[in-house]
Amino acid sequence: MSISNALKYLKHEELDYTLWDRCISDAGNSRVYALSWYLDRTAVYWDALVWGDYEYIMPVTLRRKFGIKYIYQPLFCQQLGIFPEPVPEIAGLFYSEIFRRFRFVNILLNSANHIPDIYGIKKFLPRDNFLLNLTTEYTSIRDGYSKNTLRNIKSAERSRLNYVPGISIKEYIEFLGKNLPVGVTKNDLSKFRSIVAYCLHKGIGEMPGIYTSENRLCAAVFLCRWKGRLIYLNPASNVDGRKSSAMFFLLDNFISANAGQEIVLDFEGSMVPGVARFYQGFGAKAECYYPLKINRLPIPLRWIKKI
Secondary structure (H helix, E strand, O other): OOOOOOEEEEOHHHOOHHHHHHHHHHOOOOOHHHOHHHHHHHOOOEEEEEEOOOOEEEEEEEEEEOOEEEEEOOOOOOOEOOEOOOOHHHHHHHHHHHHHHOOEEEEEEOOOOOOOOOOOOOOOOOEEEEEEEOOOOHHHHHOOOOHHHHHHHHHHHHOOOEEEOOOOHHHHHHHHHHOOOOOOOHHHHHHHHHHHHHHHHHOOEEOOEEEOOOOOEEEEEEEEEEOOEEEEEEEEEOHHHHHOOHHHHHHHHHHHHHOOOOOEEEOOOOOOHHHHHHHHOOOOEEEEEOEEEEEOOOHHHHOOOOO
């Protein structure tokens, strides 16, 4: 079998979930977003490109509009792409197949994927993820905090806030529903609740929260532990939390509780300057990952940015 013939496009019902999840779990660039149970809860409709006996795989997350099937990035999935990190020749086969099959693609690859110069695939500016290594002791990590971060933590301490390492899923989801992050609608919450519930069931999820001195929840976040990463998903603060710098206080306490472990706090990054500065204020460093965008739609539709 030639190297090109080893690549197959498999419909969702043809996939072997055991082999799929084993490939993702064993990959050096493993991301929880690409596991079968995670994709089932976010993309819902997805096929895949599979090379060989699940030696390399790539989820193909699908939607259809105006009769056109296209690939999009599901909500709550920061990075997808090819797993494990492919050599350039194999990566080129995956991208060529995507280009051949689909006229519109707008997805985010993982940090180990690079876009080759093939066909009409353009290279777009990379996006920044922010990572904080928690391997060293807390005092060493805190030495890397910015002056602004330290100032906000001291302000929060004066507000007599209380850190709770694990709040209930009911309280978190209700709080999130009242303080929705940008881009998240109430209709999305049922999907995210399913992710949270599954992670808690498997023992890979945590939900720290901050309470005011009057015992009112004012900030919370969900974190997923996966393959050496603590992924910071859907933080939320209300008016009291923002006034009291509660999220600074939450992160400082969480970092203190987890310092000295062989793990990285993955903030998921942001291209919004203020949010990026918030993560960098804790000493987090940028890691790049690339979008993959293809638009070969008929000219009357090509101007539509979001199909």
